[in-house]
Each structure stands twice: as structure tokens, then as C-alpha cells.
Amino acid sequence: MAHRTLNLVHAVLLAGALGLAGLACVACSPARTQTSPGTQGARSSTATPWKTAGAHERSIHARLAGIEDGEKRYALLDSLSTEYFRAGMIADSVRVREQIVDDSKIGAGRRSLEASNLAFLYALSHNYRKCDHYLVLARTFARQTPPTELETLPREPAYAFFAAEAEKERLAANRNDLALLKYQQITDLAWHNLNDPTLSEKRHQAAVNELYDNAVELIRILAQNNRPAEALSYANELSWDADHRPDMQVSVIQRARLERGLAIARESNNDYDGALSAIDAALAGEERVDPAKITAEYGDCLRQRMLIALAMGRIGDYRGDAAAYERIMSLNPFAEQGSSANDRESLSLAARGQWQAASKRIEPLIAYELRVQGAQGPFYKYPAAMQMLYRLQDPVTPAKEADVIAYVSPIVGMQGSWNDATSRGAYVEDGALEMSMRYLVERGGDDTALAFRIAEHFQMDATQDAMNDGAARLAAGTPALREFVEREQALRYGQNTAQLALARADAGLSGQDNGDVSATPDTPTELAREDRAQREANAQLAALRKQIAEQFPLYRQLASPAIPSPREVGAVLHPGEVYVDLYAGRDASYAFVVHPGGAFRAIRLAVTHETLKTQIAALRASFDAGVPPTQPGELAGFDLNAAAALYRALIAPIEAEFAGADTVYLATSGLLASVPFDVLVTQPASSLSGASWWIEKTLPVRIPSAAALVLARTYPAPHAQRPLLAFADPSFDGLDAEPPEQGAPAATLAASRAFPLDAGTRAFDYHRVAPLPETLAEARSIAAALGAPQDSVLWGTRASRSAVMKADLSSDRVVLFATHGISPGEVPGWRKSGLALAYEGHGLADSVLTADDIVTLRLNADWVVLSACNTGLATGNAGDAISALSRAFFAAGARSLLVTQWAVESQSAARITAGVFEAYAANPALSKAGALAQAEREMLAGKDGQVYRHPYYWGAYELAGDAAR
Incomplete structure (x- = not known):
């Protein structure tokens, strides 16, 4: 089956389906579309008759001849373009928009907005020549826009210009990183305008509108650039501002958009329960508005809830959403053509339990994105994760081991591979990985080593955004490394270009760059040339990355952290040490235990993420309140039951693995990163004096990941x-x-x-x-x-x-x-x-x-x-x-x-x-672990007074890293 990229007709249909001002659209949504036959010439039975369209346009232009007022001219042309669009006369609709840009009597701001919208659409249709043309005009007109006109516009031209630039970067060269920078420029400008006391209230509100109307896109692209912590922090900040800042008046629909963005942020942080609550709130907000007026937004919310439910193993509970999605999309005849039929229909099939059909239906989208973006592209990763979830939940035809390995390996990387840690699927990737980990642990045997790699991937991914920033800073300050990195980036971007060229050649679109819906096959010679260019780009990039890894191993560990095998971890462990990777899952949790020499076990823990969340909150409540006890023996809110419950859930099931070991390295992230392991008690107790503390017999040591321990002990240095x-x-x-x-x-x-x-x-x-x-x-x-x-x-x-x-x-x-x-x-x-x-x-x-x-x-x-x-x-x-x-x-x-x-x-x-x-x-x-334990044990024993025996005083401390001398 030949897949075609999005053409101009389809892009405009998508824009109309979204009901946004002018022709603006949100192609940055992951549901990127492929061209469907029959979109050209779509007509509405209630629209202006085709036979009178030409005469109607001539009458409009006759009226324009006598009108000098720019706003009146704009209103007439805008109305004409809208009529053409509603009649399905898409090319004519766009042609009239171009006339608005060319009309020198219309204000510069209006012309800039239209030019940005056209650039946006031409980027979607891969007509980059026209996209660049309208970007130049958009920038020029934006600079010419007087402050008085800014007061009259529905949107500031700079905002629209940056959005169009973002889509051009994303689609022309797979540069999601540059697209993120453009969206951040929109946000920075909006904050600047909001805080500028010299601007009017109207422009202040316009800035607020921009922040909340773009919240979904910025949060999504942060997640796609593997910056989940930043995405969540930004979503939480906007939520706080909407609740507390009187200068940020947020509409019902903007609040719903924020909740939708919060759902994406939580999904990218592997918090599907929280994501479900947020998307429920988003849908409730949108239902307060007429869904027919926000067709695509409401439909995308339903789709997102189905994706969350899919990751949670509960999509069957949301069959009603699938039916509602169909109904909502049918309210607008263009909306259906503006969404991915593969994506939508596969979710509907999965909701009805037709797993094999769902898997088959998503395959064309996976194949298309693989050709266009490659295995590391975010738009490939999310449908691939969907298919893996379909297969893992199919009770009739169980997932095959080979399928799970094929899905997991490109994400976690194999031994010696350079894995791109800067992109991710924004929705269900973590859910698919967790379900894959469960599958591999249940199979046992050699498969548990791959499950261990998934757990380690989760640990490192939690902080990878900071490491990516650090890698960039390190390269900037090291001239020799900077030269290598600049070459690596040039080759990587060249690889992206070659990937796109090969995809277009395979789709029959090379050299056409005109947005036409039809596609003619390319010659075998051209396809062979593009394929050869792609293979050469891959080979050059692999060779350079190998050179970087050999000469600058630290940079490699930051930019593309290698996950060590259990054997490699065991090789650096000393006698008396054990390494434990703990992962809190939705239906069960897991411990991966590595001993010196590489002996390894994967153990299922019968405790869920939600249960652990409750227990950790109870244990930490008195500590986080910041009120220390003042009387000897006073519990001061310390929950001994929670301390015992957490030990029972996380440590007791693997306690036998610690025989002969006094130092336990613990790798945790997310929820478990907040567990103060030193204050756990091995048995229930009713008083501090009767408590049996784990710290009295064991030295718990934190470590970010196995890779951190291996790195520390692989490159030893003489003591300072x-x-x-x-x-x-x-x-x-x-x-x-x-x-x-x-x-x-x-x-x-x-x-x-x-x-x-x-x-x-x-x-x-x-x-x-x-x-x-x-x-x-x-x-x-x-x-x-x-x-x-x-x-x-x-x-x-x-x-x-x-x-x-x-x-x-x-x-x-x-x-x-x-x-x-x-x-x-x-x-x-x-x-x-x-x-x-x-x-x-x-x-x-x-x-x-x-x-x-x-x-x-x-x-x-x-x-x-x-x-x-x-x-x-x-x-x-x-x-x-x-x-x-x-x-x-x-x-x-x-x-x-x-x-x-x-x-x-x-x-x-x-x-x-x-x-x-x-x-x-x-x-x-x-x-070092022994020194900390000795100081804690002495305070616990009363050396510094009876009040200080409370864990509030000694239990906050933890050692992270290499605990040896």
C-alpha cells in the first residue's frame, strides 16, 4: 500500500474542522494525517451553489473596488474564503486567503496573520517553497504592524509567526527540538506582554489567551522532546496561576485545554491515574460548551481518554467514548477527514475487544511514520506503543516474545547502541513499556534481563531532560568535543533529511512539492538513490558516534546513556553489596536484584502504585509538615504503621536476597524516590522504643541507576x-x-x-x-x-x-x-x-x-x-x-x-x-555508608539526647552513589 503525506486540501480541511480563526490549525497534534482519496472537491449541500460561485466572487471584487477601508476589505474577503471552504472549494478558499495577504490596503497585522496561517498550511502539505515565501511575508508584516492595530487583532502576529515556524521545522527536517524552541518563544513573549504594565488590558488578556490556548501544544512537544518533568512543572504552574492570579482570567474552554495538557504531562510521567482524572475534568469542561463548536478538540479529548484507558488496561470500559467519538466527528463533515482514520478506528476496535483487527488497522500509520521519522521519532513511537498494547492485552492471540523484544529494544537500546534520549511518544509509551516488563518477568528466564533494561530505562528517563541540558553545556565548554558534537548534529539532521526524502520518494512525491493530492510513482533509480543516501547517512553517523563514545565517554553517558546488563553491574559490585532496582507499577511492582558476579533475579511485588502512594504520603506527612518533636518518645505524627507497611511491601519480599550483604544500593524514581528508607521498620510497633529499624542492620544507599554505579567504578581516579x-x-x-x-x-x-x-x-x-x-x-x-x-x-x-x-x-x-x-x-x-x-x-x-x-x-x-x-x-x-x-x-x-x-x-x-x-x-x-549509618545509629541510640532519637532528626539523610571508601 502506497502512503501519501498530508496535502494542502487535507490540511485546510483539518483547519476548518478545528474551527479556529482563519485557517490556523494544530497539525502538531500527534494524530498527524495521511491523505485520503476523495478529499478533493468535497462539497456541502448547504453551501453556495458551484454554478454561481464565480459570479459571487466577481460581485465581491466589484464591491472592493469602491472600498478603501482595510477592515471592511478584510471582512469581505474573509467571508468569501469561508463560503468557499464550506462549499468544499478548498483551493479557491486558499486562493482568497492569498489575496488577503497581497492586499496592500489591508492592515499589516491582518496580512501577517494570514501569511502565517498560509505558511502553517503549506508546511503541513510539504510545500516548503510556498511556506518559506509566506513566512518571509509574515515576519515583514509583523514588524510593520503599529501598536494601534495590535489592539484590534484577534491574535498578535508574532505568536502566529512562531507557530508557523515551529511546524516548518518539525515537518521539513524532523526538528522537534527547534519546534520546541519556537513554541517556547511564543510562551516567553506572552509572559513578557502579560507583565508589561505599559500594555493595555486587551493585550494582557491576549497574552493570557495565548498561554492557555497553546498549553496543550507546548506541553505535548515538551513531552515529545523527552522533557516530562518540565512538561509537568509547566502544567502545574499554569494550573496554579489560573486558580490564584486575578490578572489571568481563563475561560471554561481554556481551563479544559489546560486539563488536557495536564493529562499529557501526567501520561509522560507514567501517572495514568492522574492523567485520567485530568482528562475527565477536560471533558467535563468541554461539555459545558457546545461540542459541535469544538468538534476536533472534544473528539481529541475522547481519543486521549481512550489512549489513557488503553495504557491502564481498561479501554473496554470506554466503549461509549468510541461511539461518542464517532458521533462527534460526524457533526462536522470535514472533521473526519482531518483525523487519522487508522488511529481512530484502531482505538474503536480495541474498545470492542477486537484486538487483532485493532493491531492490523494501526499498522499503516506505524509504517508511514517509520519511513518518515525513523524508529526514534515521537510520531512513530506513539502508534507503535498502541500496537504493542493491543497485542499484550489480546487474550485470544497472546503477544509473541519476538514482537515484545522488537518493540522494546529500540527504546531501551541494546548493548553498544547509541539511543536517542531526546524524543519519546507523548501518550502511551510508558504504559506499553510497563506492560512489556510485566510480560517479560512473567515469562522468566533470559527475558528478565530485558525487563531489567526497561526498569533501568524508567530510572534514567526520570531525569534525562537535565542530563540533555548538561550534555549541551559540556559540549559548549569543551572545544574538541564541541567540534565532534556539531558534526554529529549535522549528520543527524542530514539523516533526518535523507529519511524524509526516502519516504517521499517511496510515496511518489519526490520533486513534486506542490501539495497536489495525486501522487505518481518515482522511478526505481530515484528510489535507489534515496535509499543509498539514507544508508550512507546512517553509516557515517554510526561511525562518528562510536568515535565520540571512545574519546568522550562522559558525554556519551549524558546524551545517550547506555544501560548496563546485570553481568556488567555485578562486575563492579564489591563483596557485601547488592544492587536493587525498584519499580512501582499500576497492577504490581517489581524488584530487580543483582549480586556481585552478576547473579540476577526479577521479583514481582504484590503492591500497586496507588497503594504505595498512600503509604508514602502517610509516612512523610509529619516530616514534610516541618514541625519537629519536642518531647522524648513523642511520635509527633510519625506513622509507624506506614513505616512497617512499606518495609513489608518493598523490602520483605526480597530480604532473602540480602544474605551476606550489608550495603544495599537502591535505584528508584518518581514516587519511590520520596521513600525515606532509613526510617522503615521491619515489624509493626506502637512506640519508638519498641521499633526495629532497618537501618540498624543494613546500609541503604541511593543510586540514580545502575549506569551511574558502573560509570563511577569504571573510571576511578586517585583521591584528591x-x-x-x-x-x-x-x-x-x-x-x-x-x-x-x-x-x-x-x-x-x-x-x-x-x-x-x-x-x-x-x-x-x-x-x-x-x-x-x-x-x-x-x-x-x-x-x-x-x-x-x-x-x-x-x-x-x-x-x-x-x-x-x-x-x-x-x-x-x-x-x-x-x-x-x-x-x-x-x-x-x-x-x-x-x-x-x-x-x-x-x-x-x-x-x-x-x-x-x-x-x-x-x-x-x-x-x-x-x-x-x-x-x-x-x-x-x-x-x-x-x-x-x-x-x-x-x-x-x-x-x-x-x-x-x-x-x-x-x-x-x-x-x-x-x-x-x-x-x-x-x-x-x-x-562512607558505614560512617553515615554510625552517625544515625548513635543519634537513634540517644547519644545527643532523648528527643533526637526521633527519626525526624536522623532519618532525613541518605547516601547516594559509591558507598565504598
Whole structure:
């Protein structure tokens, strides 16, 4: 079957189906269409009769001859184009739109909007010559638009121009990364206009409209560029603003769009329960509007809910959605032609339990996208995931092992392969991977090794957006690497071009670039030429990537992290150590246990994601409240039952695997990244004195992934010479106070280190960040324990981001950051993990050390200590914030991190951290994990007083990374 790419007629039909202003459309939706026979010449029985159309147009032009007013001229031509469209006279409709652009009496802003819309459509139809022509006009007219005209337009020209540019980048060269930049430019401009006090209320509201009308597309393309944490953070921020900011008036339909975007963000973070709640809210909002007026949007919401249900194994519960989807699409005769029939019909078949038919129906779309984008393209990944879910849920014809392996392998990568970590399917990819993992574990045998790779992929994917940023920063600062990376990018983009050329040649469209619906076969010679070009591009790219991996292994691990096999993990484990990858699944959870030497087991845990979510929230509630206990033996809200339940669910089923091991490396992400494993109890208890703590017999150690452990132990370095460099008590107001005297009284017992944010106003002023004077005493205590000079402690304005970036850290065994940690979404507009340092002039923009900053540092540290950081907070995706920082520090050369799971109390923090380094310095045989455990156990035993025996004081600490000496 020959597949044809989207043509102009089909693009315009899609635009009309969406009911948007002019001819604007949302081709960026994953449901990209293929041309269907019979779209040309579609007519409406209620439209202007064809026989009188020419006469009608002549009468319009006769009227125009006597009209000088640009708005009146525009209104007549706009009406004529709309009439042609409704009559199915698509080419004539577009021709009239072009006349609007050419009419010099019409305002520049109107002409710019029409030019952008035409560029958008010609990009969809792959007519890039005309697309470029109208982009030039759109930009020119946008610059000529006076402020007075901006007050009259339905949309600012710059917004439409950037959207058209985005689609051109996406479709002309498979550049989803550049498309993302264009959508971010729209958002940045909208925020700028909203916050500009010189603009009118109308333009402020136009900015709000742009933010919420484009929310779905920006969130979706963030997810497609494998930036799920950023997508969720942005969706949550818009949701908060809509609820709390009086200057952001959001309509019912805009709220529904936001909920739809939130559903996409949650899907991309493997939270299908949350996604279902969001899409339900979106549909409820859209049902308050006449669905006939938002045909495509309502239909896409129904489709999205079916996709979510498919990933959850519940699509049969949503047969009604399939029927409603059919009805809704039938309300507009053009809407059906503007959606992918393969996609829609396959979902309907799956909802009715016709799994094989559903799988067969989606195959043409998969084949088409594979030819156009390749196996790493986001638009290929989502229908491929749909088909895998169809096969895995078919009770009559069970999935074949070969099919599962063929689906999973390109995503998780095979040994030695370079996997593109910058793209993903935005909807059901995680659901398909989880279901594949379950299938492989149930089969057992050699298949569990591939299941292990899936689990590791989940761990690394949770923080991959930060690693991609770090890779870019690393390349920018390393001239030799930068040259390699620029060549790799050029070849990769050339590969995209060759992929598209081959697809078009195969479809019979090469050299035609005219948007015609018909396609003629290309000659075998042309097809052979394009095929040869594609194979040559692939070979050149593979050779260059091999060279990069050999010469710059760190960059390779950031840009395309290789997942080690259980045998490779076992090869770096020491006697007495065991590695555990924990994954919380929808219907069951899984533990993958690796022993020294490579012995490996995959174990199903009979606990679900939702149950774990409830238990973790109960366990963390008192810690996150930030109110420490003040009386000996007081529980202060600590839930011993939850601590026992989590141990019973996650640790007890694999406890036998720990025989002979005292150090357990735990890889977690998402929900499980917020579990404070040190405070788990092995048996139910009613009091602290009767509790049996897991930490008393085991040393739990965090690790972002198996790859992080292998990397740390594969490239060992000699120990650094200087004992310490510390950054403590930063000056958040940019002023230096008098240094506190050494030995000055410590803070009161109740003082805690929480990041300050006025949750009622969403206000943030960097100058108001709570100072941390007690951290200077803590840093000096650590310096004394390590025998470091006092000038190794930088404080006040010297504890700045620029000081860190300029410092030679390669000679320091311990690097300490005693400051606040910031999680994505914790501060308005902030979507990165970072450390708040001294104010340097612009607050967040130049005063926070981010994960991508950290990657570029050159460390040789046995320890990096993040004291006072609350990077483990269980809000949004903050549980992964510590993983992002950990991966960044490991990439920079750190061997281990000491971090906290909640905002700790100051006196106990100083005693724990000083105790760790006193023990470590006193006993050369003690491991890092052993030093932390000793300090915690001593506080638990009452060394520092009975009140401090509560886990609030000692349980926040965790070691991440290489726990050995």
C-alpha cells in the first residue's frame, strides 16, 4: 500500500474542522494525517451553489473596488474564503486567503496573520517553497504592524509567526527540538506582554489567551522532546496561576485545554491515574460548551481518554467514548477527514475487544511514520506503543516474545547502541513499556534481563531532560568535543533529511512539492538513490558516534546513556553489596536484584502504585509538615504503621536476597524516590522504643541507576589532596553581614531549613530567602573534623554560583553546599533542580547552581554534601530532583553525595554531618555508608539526647552513589 503525506486540501480541511480563526490549525497534534482519496472537491449541500460561485466572487471584487477601508476589505474577503471552504472549494478558499495577504490596503497585522496561517498550511502539505515565501511575508508584516492595530487583532502576529515556524521545522527536517524552541518563544513573549504594565488590558488578556490556548501544544512537544518533568512543572504552574492570579482570567474552554495538557504531562510521567482524572475534568469542561463548536478538540479529548484507558488496561470500559467519538466527528463533515482514520478506528476496535483487527488497522500509520521519522521519532513511537498494547492485552492471540523484544529494544537500546534520549511518544509509551516488563518477568528466564533494561530505562528517563541540558553545556565548554558534537548534529539532521526524502520518494512525491493530492510513482533509480543516501547517512553517523563514545565517554553517558546488563553491574559490585532496582507499577511492582558476579533475579511485588502512594504520603506527612518533636518518645505524627507497611511491601519480599550483604544500593524514581528508607521498620510497633529499624542492620544507599554505579567504578581516579571546599550561609540579599564567632550558640531546636515561598500569593523575592547562619558553624565543624583550614569555607557573598563555576574543585576530597535546594516547580517559573547560592544581581537567573551547571564542573570528590537542602520533598516531581542533582554530580566526577529527604532541623543537621566526617576520618576502614549509618545509629541510640532519637532528626539523610571508601 502506497502512503501519501498530508496535502494542502487535507490540511485546510483539518483547519476548518478545528474551527479556529482563519485557517490556523494544530497539525502538531500527534494524530498527524495521511491523505485520503476523495478529499478533493468535497462539497456541502448547504453551501453556495458551484454554478454561481464565480459570479459571487466577481460581485465581491466589484464591491472592493469602491472600498478603501482595510477592515471592511478584510471582512469581505474573509467571508468569501469561508463560503468557499464550506462549499468544499478548498483551493479557491486558499486562493482568497492569498489575496488577503497581497492586499496592500489591508492592515499589516491582518496580512501577517494570514501569511502565517498560509505558511502553517503549506508546511503541513510539504510545500516548503510556498511556506518559506509566506513566512518571509509574515515576519515583514509583523514588524510593520503599529501598536494601534495590535489592539484590534484577534491574535498578535508574532505568536502566529512562531507557530508557523515551529511546524516548518518539525515537518521539513524532523526538528522537534527547534519546534520546541519556537513554541517556547511564543510562551516567553506572552509572559513578557502579560507583565508589561505599559500594555493595555486587551493585550494582557491576549497574552493570557495565548498561554492557555497553546498549553496543550507546548506541553505535548515538551513531552515529545523527552522533557516530562518540565512538561509537568509547566502544567502545574499554569494550573496554579489560573486558580490564584486575578490578572489571568481563563475561560471554561481554556481551563479544559489546560486539563488536557495536564493529562499529557501526567501520561509522560507514567501517572495514568492522574492523567485520567485530568482528562475527565477536560471533558467535563468541554461539555459545558457546545461540542459541535469544538468538534476536533472534544473528539481529541475522547481519543486521549481512550489512549489513557488503553495504557491502564481498561479501554473496554470506554466503549461509549468510541461511539461518542464517532458521533462527534460526524457533526462536522470535514472533521473526519482531518483525523487519522487508522488511529481512530484502531482505538474503536480495541474498545470492542477486537484486538487483532485493532493491531492490523494501526499498522499503516506505524509504517508511514517509520519511513518518515525513523524508529526514534515521537510520531512513530506513539502508534507503535498502541500496537504493542493491543497485542499484550489480546487474550485470544497472546503477544509473541519476538514482537515484545522488537518493540522494546529500540527504546531501551541494546548493548553498544547509541539511543536517542531526546524524543519519546507523548501518550502511551510508558504504559506499553510497563506492560512489556510485566510480560517479560512473567515469562522468566533470559527475558528478565530485558525487563531489567526497561526498569533501568524508567530510572534514567526520570531525569534525562537535565542530563540533555548538561550534555549541551559540556559540549559548549569543551572545544574538541564541541567540534565532534556539531558534526554529529549535522549528520543527524542530514539523516533526518535523507529519511524524509526516502519516504517521499517511496510515496511518489519526490520533486513534486506542490501539495497536489495525486501522487505518481518515482522511478526505481530515484528510489535507489534515496535509499543509498539514507544508508550512507546512517553509516557515517554510526561511525562518528562510536568515535565520540571512545574519546568522550562522559558525554556519551549524558546524551545517550547506555544501560548496563546485570553481568556488567555485578562486575563492579564489591563483596557485601547488592544492587536493587525498584519499580512501582499500576497492577504490581517489581524488584530487580543483582549480586556481585552478576547473579540476577526479577521479583514481582504484590503492591500497586496507588497503594504505595498512600503509604508514602502517610509516612512523610509529619516530616514534610516541618514541625519537629519536642518531647522524648513523642511520635509527633510519625506513622509507624506506614513505616512497617512499606518495609513489608518493598523490602520483605526480597530480604532473602540480602544474605551476606550489608550495603544495599537502591535505584528508584518518581514516587519511590520520596521513600525515606532509613526510617522503615521491619515489624509493626506502637512506640519508638519498641521499633526495629532497618537501618540498624543494613546500609541503604541511593543510586540514580545502575549506569551511574558502573560509570563511577569504571573510571576511578586517585583521591584528591585538599580535604574540603565548602559553600555555606550564602548571602541571599547580596550583602555581607558580620561573621558569627566560632562557638556562638546554635539555633534553637525548632529551627528548620525550609525553602521560603508565600503559597498564598505565589510571590517570590530572592532577597527574602531565609538566611542560614547556622550552616557556617556546621561547615566549620566539618572542616575541623577533616583537618581543613578555615579559609576552605566560603560564606556570604563569596558562596556564589560564579565562585563555584570558577573554582578548581578537582583537588578537594569533600565539597559541601550548605544551602537551600530548589525543586522543579517549587518557585514560579522555575523548572530545574538546583542549589540557591548568594544573590548576584538577578536572583534565580544567575544565583542558582543548576544541574546542567553542575555537569560542567570538574570534581574529584569522595563526597559532595548537600546540607540544608530539601531536595527530597514529595511534591510534584520533586522526588526526582535529588536524582537529577546526583546524576549531574556523578557526571562531574563526584563519587558519592550526602543529601536530605526533608527540611532538616539545624542542630541535629550539624551533629549528623560533623559526626559522619569525624567517624570517617577516625576509621580508615569505615566505608562512607558505614560512617553515615554510625552517625544515625548513635543519634537513634540517644547519644545527643532523648528527643533526637526521633527519626525526624536522623532519618532525613541518605547516601547516594559509591558507598565504598
